[in-house]
Amino acid sequence: MPLTMLPLGKSAVINVCRAKEPTRKFLEGLGMVPGALITVISENGGNLIVSVKDSRLALSKGIAQQLLVQM
Amino acid sequence: MSFKFALVGNPNCGKTTMFNEVTGSTQHVGNWPGVTVEKKEGKARRFKEDIRVIDLPGIYSLSPYSLEEIISRNYILEEKPDVVINIVDATNIERNLYLTTQLIELGIPVVVALNMMDALESRGDQIDIPRLEKQLGVPVIPTSANKAQGTKELIEKSLQVAQSAATGQLGESITIFDEQIKKSLDELLSFITPQCNQVYPPRFATVKLLEGDEIVIAKLQPNSAFMALITTTRGRLEQEYDNDMETIVADQRYQFISKVISKSVKKKLSVGGLTVSDKIDKILTHRILAIPLFLLVMYVVFTITFGFIGTFTIDYIDHLINVTLADAVTTLLHSAGAAEWLDSLIVGGIIAGLGSILVFVPQIMILFFFLAILEDSGYMSRAAFMMDRLLRKIGLSGKSFIPMIMGIGCSVPAIMATRTLENEKDRRLTIILTPFMSCGARLPVYALFAAAFFANAQSLVIFSLYILGMVVAILSGILLRKTLFKGEAEAFVMELPPYRIPTIKGLMIHMWDKGKGFIKKAGTVIFAASVIIWFGQTFDFSLHMVEEVSDSIFGSVGAFIAPFFAPLGFGDWRSSVALLTGFVAKEAVVATMGILNNLGEVGEGSVELMASLQTYFTPLKAYAFMTFTLLYMPCIAAFAAIKREMNSWKWTLFTVGYQTGTAWIVSFIVYQGGKLLGLG
Ligand SMILES: Nc1nc2c(ncn2[C@@H]2O[C@H](COP(=O)(O)OP(=O)(O)O)[C@@H](O)[C@H]2O)c(=O)[nH]1
Numbered sequence: 001m002p003l004t005m006l007p008l009g010k011s012a013v014i015n016v017c018r019a020k021e022p023t024r025k026f027l028e029g030l031g032m033v034p035g036a037l038i039t040v041i042s043e044n045g046g047n048l049i050v051s052v053k054d055s056r057l058a059l060s061k062g063i064a065q066q067l068l069v070q071m
Numbered sequence: 072m073s074f075k076f077a078l079v080g081n082p083n084c085g086k087t088t089m090f091n092e093v094t095g096s097t098q099h100v101g102n103w104p105g106v107t108v109e110k111k112e113g114k115a116r117r118f119k120e121d122i123r124v125i126d127l128p129g130i131y132s133l134s135p136y137s138l139e140e141i142i143s144r145n146y147i148l149e150e151k152p153d154v155v156i157n158i159v160d161a162t163n164i165e166r167n168l169y170l171t172t173q174l175i176e177l178g179i180p181v182v183v184a185l186n187m188m189d190a191l192e193s194r195g196d197q198i199d200i201p202r203l204e205k206q207l208g209v210p211v212i213p214t215s216a217n218k219a220q221g222t223k224e225l226i227e228k229s230l231q232v233a234q235s236a237a238t239g240q241l242g243e244s245i246t247i248f249d250e251q252i253k254k255s256l257d258e259l260l261s262f263i264t265p266q267c268n269q270v271y272p273p274r275f276a277t278v279k280l281l282e283g284d285e286i287v288i289a290k291l292q293p294n295s296a297f298m299a300l301i302t303t304t305r306g307r308l309e310q311e312y313d314n315d316m317e318t319i320v321a322d323q324r325y326q327f328i329s330k331v332i333s334k335s336v337k338k339k340l341s342v343g344g345l346t347v348s349d350k351i352d353k354i355l356t357h358r359i360l361a362i363p364l365f366l367l368v369m370y371v372v373f374t375i376t377f378g379f380i381g382t383f384t385i386d387y388i389d390h391l392i393n394v395t396l397a398d399a400v401t402t403l404l405h406s407a408g409a410a411e412w413l414d415s416l417i418v419g420g421i422i423a424g425l426g427s428i429l430v431f432v433p434q435i436m437i438l439f440f441f442l443a444i445l446e447d448s449g450y451m452s453r454a455a456f457m458m459d460r461l462l463r464k465i466g467l468s469g470k471s472f473i474p475m476i477m478g479i480g481c482s483v484p485a486i487m488a489t490r491t492l493e494n495e496k497d498r499r500l501t502i503i504l505t506p507f508m509s510c511g512a513r514l515p516v517y518a519l520f521a522a523a524f525f526a527n528a529q530s531l532v533i534f535s536l537y538i539l540g541m542v543v544a545i546l547s548g549i550l551l552r553k554t555l556f557k558g559e560a561e562a563f564v565m566e567l568p569p570y571r572i573p574t575i576k577g578l579m580i581h582m583w584d585k586g587k588g589f590i591k592k593a594g595t596v597i598f599a600a601s602v603i604i605w606f607g608q609t610f611d612f613s614l615h616m617v618e619e620v621s622d623s624i625f626g627s628v629g630a631f632i633a634p635f636f637a638p639l640g641f642g643d644w645r646s647s648v649a650l651l652t653g654f655v656a657k658e659a660v661v662a663t664m665g666i667l668n669n670l671g672e673v674g675e676g677s678v679e680l681m682a683s684l685q686t687y688f689t690p691l692k693a694y695a696f697m698t699f700t701l702l703y704m705p706c707i708a709a710f711a712a713i714k715r716e717m718n719s720w721k722w723t724l725f726t727v728g729y730q731t732g733t734a735w736i737v738s739f740i741v742y743q744g745g746k747l748l749g750l751g
Contacts, residue, residue, distance in 0.1 A: 017318075019562070021136075022137075023561075023562060023564065024318075025132070025317065026131070026137070027564065028317070028321040029132035029170075030131055033321050033325050034314070034318065034322060035322065035325075041349050041352055041353070042352050042356045042357070043358060044357075044358050044457055045358065046460070047456060047459055047563070049456065049567060053165040054162065054163045054164070054165055054166065055163050055166050055566055056352070056567040056568075056569070057564065057565065057566055057567065058452070058453075058459075058564070058566075059563065060459055060463070060562050062562045063564055
């Protein structure tokens with residue numbers, strides 16, 4: 001399911017990243033690789049603050065929709 | 072012996088703090104990711120050896136997708152620093168080591184500075200450093216850059232590594248990839264030609280060729296047989312791992328890191344637990360509370376800056392310069408028997424002229440102080456996150472928010488702050504819109520006209536101009552997105568640094584860095600401008616002194632361009648000249664108005680100047696004039712910043728033309744609309 005559907009405070013494992021090449025590469029550098037654990041810390045109008053590998057990342061809704069996760 | 076050390080690390084790992092600590096130079100210290108985009112150099116102090124330290128841009132990896140990454144990679148490969156000092160944020164070690172795994176492939180000795188150890192310890196976590204060193208194959212030095220702890224040891228260790236560089240790259244012996252990939256890499260390695268060694272370290276080259284890194288392929292130009300081998304190897308691996316090659320490589324790096332930390336890092340808090348910073352985020356970025364809290368913060372910042380404290384400092388400095396200092400100098404000059412003209416030049420000209428600008432310095436500094444708090448505490452990046460949704464509606468991304476808000480202080484640092492926008496279209500658009508945010512230098516102009524024509528509603532009028540600037544920026548954003556910058560703003564991904572209590576030292580450095588331009592400007596540009604204005608209004612084209620200012624050089628120039636402004640309500644030559652000098656610095660508009668009204672250099676509080684203006688301005692004309700001042704081309708310093716950041720004359724001229732055109736149209740609407748409504 002897309003990351004946008006993950007409830008607040010819940011964790012899941014990243015499955016696939018469907019973002020375009022440069023964005024995906026950037027996300028990989030930030031620790032968003034398949035297999036990584038991701039937790040939703042806060043939500044604001046579809047935009048998310050997530051926790052991945054000890055860092056906090058802000059993602060717009062568009063990106064969150066391209067990240068498929070598994071609980 | 073002289074040495075070259077390069078500092079490399081993720082944004083927010085404390086690299087700027089470390090650089091300042093090691094080199095002793097003062098730089099911008101902030102929380103905004105990617106703050107060090109330019110190349111900074113310094114010399115390591117307290118060491119007798121000649122050590123040049125180069126601060127490379129903050130990056131997350133060495134892939135060839137962003138400018139910063141390419142800059143850093145090329146610097147390391149081409150300039151071959153003696154040591155790469157990799158600064159790693161110990162509190163975020165897993166993500167930070169991703170870059171480390173790439174750096175140790177570059178064939179340059181690496182020393183890891185494990186920074187933020189104080190924060191790690193106060194969190195109760197532990198890192199087994201000797202073990203980490205062994206696993207990474209490079210020296211690891213614990214540091215706390217903001218407390219100057221470990222920095223000496225870091226440089227000592229780096230020196231030691233540099234001096235024994237003959238031992239080569241320790242990290243080479245470390246295997247990051249699993250058996251299967253390693254076998255494939257070794258296979259490819261045997262095909263790498265010896266010449267490669269001059270361009271790239273072979274290990275780095277093989278990984279990059281396998282990943283399909285276009286820059287490396289173009290540089291090495293593998294022959295067709297080799298290229299075919301690369302392609303089939305990649306195809307085979309992608310099928311086996313059921314993923315694309317780059318993701319496989321990234322994944323393996325992270326797996327390697329997981330192994331490393333599982334052995335050497337002991338965490339107190341279980342993964343996924345909420346930190347203090349998360350709890351703050353739950354409130355400050357709450358879906359309902361976030362915007363009201365944000366508005367409250369902004370309200371506090373602006374009432375303090377432009378309200379009582381700001382006004383108090385203005386009055387205080389005004390008195391200090393125009394009364395205390397002026398009187399003292401007058402007495403001094405009289406007792407020395409100085410000529411009258413000298414007295415008038417120094418007191419009436421220079422002191423009053425510089426004074427009209429200097430009174431605003433404290434206010435600007437207060438504003439920058441608050442912006443520094445917002446930035447250093449980590450709130451600014453949350454604000455960008457919250458504004459993303461709104462800014463997206465006008466075709467910008469949340470990352471444009473920080474430049475825009477800084478524009479209220481000064482356009483120059485604001486335009487420089489657009490560097491954090493990776494997408495070129497987004498960046499250009501933000502540069503064009505940022506000067507519409509009314510900067511501090513325009514305030515004296517409003518202060519003068521509001522006091523002269525809207526005595527009962529001064530703050531309201533001034534406030535309305537700030538809002539007008541924002542409205543014009545919004546409408547321009549929508550318009551330009553639909554025409555020149557078609558498409559959507561880039562998706563928003565940004566690291567949010569943990570909330571931190573800013574240090575006084577950091578705030579001071581930060582504030583001074585941004586605000587010093589104002590003081591410098593007063594001392595140089597404004598000073599020169601005053602002399603030029605004085606000259607232009609005292610002489611005519613044949614360099615004879617004139618009786619009437621209207622016969623002077625400026626009188627003629629002003630009369631020549633005045634018709635251009637006539638439809639806007641201020642077609643008199645004085646306003647035209649004032650606006651021309653405003654290009655030097657917007658504050659100069661006030662000084663020019665004073666001189667051209669035969670009053671010498673007066674401040675914006677001058678009663679005589681107001682009376683004089685009232686003879687040929689109406690409130691409507693005054694408002695149109697302020698509107699034009701708000702929107703037309705920015706000052707010369709901002710112009711230079713635009714040119715630098717746009718890196719194109721075409722775009723620079725477009726920006727200036729667009730702004731001036733917009734200023735003309737909006738002022739026209741204000742004036743003619745007002746007349747139609749019977750406000751004239
Ligand atoms: N607790 C702690 N904070 C630090 C340390 N080093 C830097 N900081 C803070 O971390 C923030 C980011 O630092 P900065 O040098 O701007 O990071 P850069 O983006 O890597 O250049 C600043 O607020 C620093 O004061 C450290 O060793 N310990």
